[in-house]
Structures are given as structure tokens and as C-alpha cells.
Amino acid sequence: xxxxxxxxxxxxxxxxxxxxxxxxxxxxxxxxxxxxxxxxxxxxxxxxxxxxxxxxxxxxxxxxxxxxxxxxxxxxxxxxxxxxxxxxxxxxxxxxxxxxxxxxxxxxxxxxxxxxxxxxxxxxxxxxxxxxxxxxxxxxxxxxxxxxxxxxxxxxxxxxxxxxxxxxxxxxxxxxxxxxxxxxxxxxxxxxxxxxxxxxxxxxxxxxxxxxxxxxxxxxxxxxxxxxxxxxxxxxxxxxxxxxxxxxxxxxxxxxxxxxxxxxxxxxxxxxxxxxxxxxxxxxxxxxxxxxxxxxxxxxxxxxxxxxxxxxxxxxxxxxxxxxxxxxxxxxxxxxxxxxxxxxxxxxxxxxxxxxxxxxxxxxxxxxxxxxxxxxxxxxxxxxxxxxxxxxxxxxxxxxxxxxxxxxxxxxxxxxxxxxxxxxxxxxxxxxxxxxxxxxxxxxxxxxxxxxxxxxxxxxxxxxxxxxxxxxxxxxxxxxxxxxxxxxxxxxxxxxxxxxxxxxxxxxxxxxxxxxxxxxxxxxxxxxx
Numbered sequence: 108x109x110x111x112x113x114x115x116x117x118x119x120x121x122x123x124x125x126x127x128x129x130x131x132x133x134x135x136x137x138x139x140x141x142x143x144x145x146x147x148x149x150x151x152x153x154x155x156x157x158x159x160x161x162x163x164x165x166x167x168x169x170x171x172x173x174x175x176x177x178x179x180x181x182x183x184x185x186x187x188x189x190x191x192x193x194x195x196x197x198x199x200x201x202x203x204x205x206x207x208x209x210x211x212x213x214x215x216x217x218x219x220x221x222x223x224x225x226x227x228x229x230x231x232x233x234x235x236x237x238x239x240x241x242x243x244x245x246x247x248x249x250x251x252x253x254x255x256x257x258x259x260x261x262x263x264x265x266x267x268x269x270x271x272x273x274x275x276x277x278x279x280x281x282x283x284x285x286x287x288x289x290x291x292x293x294x295x296x297x298x299x300x301x302x303x304x305x306x307x308x309x310x311x312x313x314x315x316x317x318x319x320x321x322x323x324x325x326x327x328x329x330x331x332x333x334x335x336x337x338x339x340x341x342x343x344x345x346x347x348x349x350x351x352x353x354x355x356x357x358x359x360x361x362x363x364x365x366x367x368x369x370x371x372x373x374x375x376x377x378x379x380x381x382x383x384x385x386x387x388x389x390x391x392x393x394x395x396x397x398x399x400x401x402x403x404x405x406x407x408x409x410x411x412x413x414x415x416x417x418x419x420x421x422x423x424x425x426x427x428x429x430x431x432x433x434x435x436x437x438x439x440x441x442x443x444x445x446x447x448x449x450x451x452x453x454x455x456x457x458x459x460x461x462x463x464x465x466x467x468x469x470x471x472x473x474x475x476x477x478x479x480x481x482x483x484x485x486x487x488x489x490x491x492x493x494x495x496x497x498x499x500x501x502x503x504x505x506x507x508x509x510x511x512x513x514x515x516x517x518x519x520x521x522x523x524x525x526x527x528x529x530x531x532x533x534x535x536x537x538x539x540x541x542x543x544x545x546x547x548x549x550x551x552x553x554x555x556x557x558x559x560x561x562x563x564x565x566x567x568x569x570x571x572x573x574x575x576x577x578x579x580x581x582x583x584x585x586x587x588x589x590x591x592x593x594x595x596x597x598x599x600x601x602x603x604x605x606x607x608x609x610x611x612x613x614x615x616x617x618x619x620x621x622x623x624x625x626x627x628x629x630x631x632x633x634x635x636x
Contacts, residue, residue, distance in 0.1 A: 130572070137569040144562045147555070157184055157193035160202055161211075164190055172211055176202070240264060247309050251284065254302065256294060259287035264310060280313040282306055288322045290370045291362055299328045324370075326358065345383050348471055353377045360478065360508065364501065372483045374537070380475035382517045385467075392462040403457035413450035472514040478505045479531045487536035498532055505530045 123131070161172065166189045173192060176183045181202065184193040194202055244262040251260035263283045284306065288294075294302075303315045320328045329351065357377045364373040396404045480501060486492040506526045513521065618625040 126576075130576070133569065133572065137565055140562045140565055144559065147558075151555075155182055156196045157182075158196045158199055159186065159191050160194045160199055160206075162186075162191040164192075166190065168211075172206065175206065175209070175211070240266060243310070247306065250305060250309070251286070251302065254298065256289050256292040256298075257286050258289060261285045266310075267312070279317055280310050281317040282310060282313060282319070284318070284320045286320065286322045286328075288324075291366060293358060293362065294328060300330065302328065303330055324361070327354065329354070345381070345471075348383075349379060349381050352381065352473065353379050356476070356478075356508070356512065360480070360505070363504065364480065364482070367501075368482055368497075371537075374481040376479040378477045378479075379473055382472040382474045382514075384472075387465075387467050390462070390464040390466065392460075392464070394460040394462065396460055403459040405455055406458050407456040409454040411450070411452035411454075414447075415449070416447050472517040473512055474514065474517045475529070476509045476512055477529050477531075478509065479533075480505065481533045481535065481537070483537045484534055490534055490536070493534050498534060501532050502527075502530055505532075 126134070160183075161169070164172075169185065169189060169192050173183060173185065176192075176194065181198060182195060185191075186193055244264050247264070248260040248262045251257055251262070261284070265281045267280060284302075299320075302320060303318055306318050306320075307313050307315050315330060322328070329347070356379075357375050360375045360377065361370075361373060364375065367373075395401050482493070482498070482501065484490050484493040509526060509529055510521055614625070617628075
């Protein structure tokens with residue numbers, strides 16, 4: 108064993124001394140590179156990828172969740188702000204199910220299950236009313252969350268105090284709701300109406316006009332006017348119609364530009380000038396059927412034709428006096444004469460188009476629109492990062508919306524100069540914008556792959572170099588062994604083997620291989636002697 112270790116040591120020493128300085132440096136550098144690469148790979152493989160488990164949760168709730176995770180031995184981190192907690196990505200689904208079974212996150216929400224779990228005789232009326240109101244808000248939020256396009260719903264309900272006496276009039280309730288809607292989702296009028304009906308039917312003494320609903324983008328969802336014929340009859344209706352038009356235009360522009368630049372990269376403000384003048388008039392028009400010839404349609408026709416040939420009496424006689432009462436009393440027929448007579452008469456009755464119109468003008472017309480748009484560049488710190496042509500495209504889109512929305516009769520002819528005056532597009536960074544906790548995803552930098560590729564190529568070159576050097580050493584050793592001369596040494600032992608010599612050799616071998624048996628044999632011989 109010691110000889111084998113010595114031989115290996117000598118071989119390694121010989122191999123190392125036979126290398127050049129460049130080969131020694133290459134081997135040491137490759138070894139260090141392999142060690143560093145192994146350390147990097149091990150660190151990356153052991154690095155935990157943390158993703159959010161719960162976000163936008165109260166700090167107290169985050170503390171209770173962290174205690175539960177620490178008790179279970181689950182690695183976790185608190186995100187900046189203290190309202191989110193991060194756990195390993197591969198354990199998110201199982202932890203969500205497990206914590207949900209334990210009732211997390213609670214976040215102070217009380218539903219109807221609270222009464223079945225904590226009902227007791229020690230609860231006062233005030234405590235019961237507070238818990239009842241909290242449970243109503245929670246359950247109503249769950250109902251609204253089931254509507255398509257709604258991710259979360261926060262509900263605040265104000266209930267009037269019930270009077271002790273019947274003579275006391277009960278006040279009405281009110282509700283304020285904030286929806287967290289999906290980006291770019293547009294609610295229809297029927298969906299908005301269903302939301303108002305859902306809320307008003309869930310709370311007693313709550314009318315639709317006492318409900319306020321908006322989303323996280325400060326967009327209010329208002330009910331449309333039920334009676335369109337009386338729309339704009341008073342100042343309240345006019346302001347409501349004006350806000351509705353501005354809101355619809357703002358949503359349209361926000362959705363379009365948000366899809367182009369990003370929902371948090373665009374802010375839109377729209378102002379309008381509405382003409383609420385309403386006109387009722389009646390028109391009675393008469394138009395020819397054939398406008399080119401200015402002729403009507405023939406409804407009846409009559410033709411009279413008379414001809415005569417022969418002798419007819421000729422008028423003659425003495426005229427009457429001036430004081431005669433009848434000019435033809437003293438008329439005397441004269442003599443006869445020959446003649447021809449012909450008479451043609453055509454009578455045609457025509458009619459024209461008679462049009463009667465009762466016109467009721469629209470209760471409102473858009474006379475003017477002003478659109479102000481603020482756009483944040485891709486890099487908020489550098490305004491020049493805005494791509495060329497994007498600002499012109501936005502102005503063109505807004506010009507098309509204005510041109511198709513303004514009434515031609517009320518607004519007049521729109522020129523390019525007038526359109527440019529109605530549009531303002533500003534490119535600048537947004538200050539005070541709300542920032543959300545981003546999902547921490549471990550992305551391997553590109554330089555890691557580059558270093559790994561370089562180290563892999565170096566290892567391959569090192570292995571090839573070692574194989575070649577080893578093959579060269581083996582060839583040199585073979586050549587050296589072949590060049591060695593073999594020396595045959597004659598056996599100097601000329602002793603002739605006899606029976607005594609053979610027995611002596613056997614005893615020596617026995618004494619060497621089996622000393623105990625040899626000792627027993629000697630003791631036996633001595634005893635016999």
C-alpha cells in the first residue's frame with residue numbers, strides 16, 4: 108500500500124515537473140475557473156425565488172400570516188411597505204389553500220359566518236349593529252366581485268338610526284363603492300344598471316340616487332336618464348348629460364391610448380360645450396313631381412274638338428241706341444254667307460307633392476370639444492425616448508374623434524387650424540404616480556450565460572490538453588522501455604539438489620509460511636530425542 112502511494116506521488120511529481128510554465132498556469136487557472144463556476148451554480152441553484160403570496164393586506168394581518176409561516180418553517184419575506192408577503196414560488200398554491208383553510212387572510216372582514224361562530228349572550232345592541240353593518244359590507248362586496256370585469260370591491264354603507272317613535276321619519280341609507288376593475292374593460296349600461304339594482308335591493312331604504320360607484324381610475328359609473336324626452340329640461344339634467352358625454356369620450360380615449368402606451372402612461376381630460384336648445388316645428392312643403400320640368404303628375408284630361416263647313420248667317424242690322432237697357436234687343440240677323448269653323452280645347456288637371464313634416468330637434472348638440480392628453484415616455488427620466496411619430500398619431504386620432512362628435516350645424520365648419528386649437532398633447536413624466544409592489548422574479552442576467560460558456564470552453568480545452576499530454580507521456584515511456592537493454596544474469600547457484608537439500612528448503616519455506624506448525628514440529632523432534 109505504501110509503495111503504491113509512493114509510486115502515485117512520484118508519478119504526479121514527475122508529471123508536474125515535466126510541464127511548462129504555460130501549461131502549469133493553464134491548469135491552475137482552469138481549476139480555479141471550475142471552482143468559481145461550481146460556486147456560482149450552487150449559489151444560483153440554492154437561491155429561492157420569492158413571489159407574492161398576499162398583496163395589499165393590512166400590516167397586522169401580515170404579521171399574523173408571518174407568525175404562521177415561521178411556525179411551519181416556511182421561508183418568507185416582507186415586501187417594502189409592509190402590506191405584502193413573499194414566499195417561495197413552488198409553495199404558493201399549497202400555502203394559499205392551507206392558509207385559506209385556517210381563515211387567512213381575514214383583514215378585519217366580518218361576514219355572516221361570524222355570528223354562527225361567535226354568537227353569545229354578552230353582545231350589546233351597539234356591538235351587534237356594528238358587526239351586522241360590517242358583515243353586510245363584506246357580503247355585498249363578495250356579490251359585486253362576482254360581476255364580470257370586477258376583481259375587487261370595497262363597500263361603505265351608511266345606515267340611518269331607527270327612531271323610537273312612529274312619528275319620527277326614517278332617513279334614507281347611502282352607499283359608496285370602489286371597484287378594482289380589469290384594465291381596459293368597459294361596462295355596458297345594462298351591467299351598470301344591474302350593479303345599482305343589486306346594491307339598492309341589498310340594503311333597506313337605499314335608493315339608486317344615493318349610490319356612488321367608481322373604479323380605481325376615478326371613473327364614475329352613473330345611471331343613464333330614464334326618460335329621454337325630458338332630458339335637458341333643467342340645469343341638473345343638463346349637467347348630468349354633459350358629464351355623461353365627457354365621461355364616455357374620456358373612457359373611449361383612455362382605453363384606446365392606454366392600449367397603445369399603457370394604462371398608467373396616459374391621463375385624459377375632456378371638456379365639452381353642449382347646446383341644449385330644443386325646437387319643435389311643422390313644415391308644409393309643395394314640390395313638383397318632375398323637378399327637372401317643374402311638372403306635376405296628371406290626374407285627369409279632357410279634349411274638345413269642333414269643326415263646321417257651310418252657310419252661316421252673318422251678323423248685321425242697326426245697332427241699338429245708347430240709352431237702351433239691353434244691347435242685343437234691337438239686334439237684327441243679316442244675310443247669309445259661306446264659311447268654315449273649327450275649335451280645339453284641351454283641359455289637363457295635374458297635382459304636386461304635398462309634404463307635411465313635424466320636426467322635433469334633438470334636446471342637445473355638441474358644439475365644441477376640448478381634449479387634453481398627458482403621455483409619459485417609456486423612460487420617465489428621458490423625454491426623448493418617446494418614439495417619433497407617436498405624438499402625431501395621437502393628435503390624428505383625437506382630431507378624428509372631435510370631427511365625428513361635433514354637430515356640423517351647431518359647431519360649424521371645422522378646419523385644421525380649429526382642430527389643432529382643440530387638442531393638447533403633452534409628453535412629460537408623471538410625479539406622484541402610485542407604485543405597486545412588483546412580483547420578484549429571479550431572472551438570470553445575460554452575463555452569467557456568457558461566463559458559463561467561456562468556462563465551459565476552457566474546461567473542454569483543458570481536458571483535451573490533458574489527454575494529449577498523457578498520451579504523449581505514455582508514448583515516451585514505451586519508447587524508453589523499448590530502448591532499455593535486457594541483461595540476462597546466469598544463475599550462480601550451482602548447488603546440486605539432494606534429498607537433504609530439498610528437505611532443508613521445505614523446512615525453510617515452512618518456517619517462513621507457517622511458523623507455528625514449524626515450532627510444533629521442532630518441539631516434537633526435541634521430545635523424541
